[in-house]
């Protein structure tokens with residue numbers, strides 16, 4: 001039984017193929033505890049968090065990686081974020097009338113945004129073909145990065161996990177059949193195996209005939225990056241007059257963080273402090 005929230009990197013000796021396994025237990029449940037998501041949304045959020053965790057291994061600098069699934073039906077947005085330390089958060093926006101139907105990914109887009117603390121923001125967009133976030137991610141890497149990549153994402157509403165294989169660029173392939181062989185074996189993973197087996201057990205079950213190299217695992221956790229200061233910056237963008245209007249109507253400004261539900265309250269004097277230039281007159 002796997003219980004630690006962690007990202008496990010591995011590679012296959014004699015090939016240019018590497019992989020990651022992400023297990024999300026507490027961090028996923030921290031997200032669920034803050035929202036009453038219908039089951040279908042809860043599972044999709046878990047899969048997207050697992051995908052984000054798998055990709056966090058490629059953040060080699062301080063910054064944020066965001067995966068968004070933008071849809072046109074009763075679910076409009078699924079979003080998961082991570083930083084380079086594997087600290088994750090996620091949200092979903094959807095119509096409260098949503099039934100227990102499958103999510104409709106038709107005409108959907110997967111948007112990948114990478115925001116280094118220092119340096120240029122990058123955004124890539126790919127159409128979602130089929131009904132799987134994992135397929136969309138594989139397509140994205142094939143199209144934009146020209147890297148063979150396959151993603152398997154699973155979530156049972158209690159835990160989430162992801163498995164990724166990626167073919168790195170190589171001058172010469174020592175084992176040209178490896179990609180087909182290794183991805184075929186990965187396709188046999190059952191949901192309960194990916195969710196419940198510890199990474200080394202799973203790798204042994206799939207690849208006991210291969211030379212698998214396992215690296216030290218890194219921790220994954222839930223963390224919301226909201227703060228009074230960030231909310232204040234967002235309020236500042238609305239402008240002094242607009243904020244005064246809200247205070248006149250409601251007495252103060254109360255904002256819940258969409259990710260973690262933390263309440264931030266701004267009184268009249270807080271709003272005055274947001275606009276120091278006004279106080280000089």
Ligand SMILES: [Zn+2]
Pocket residue numbers: 224225226257258259260261262
């Ligand atoms: Zn928050």
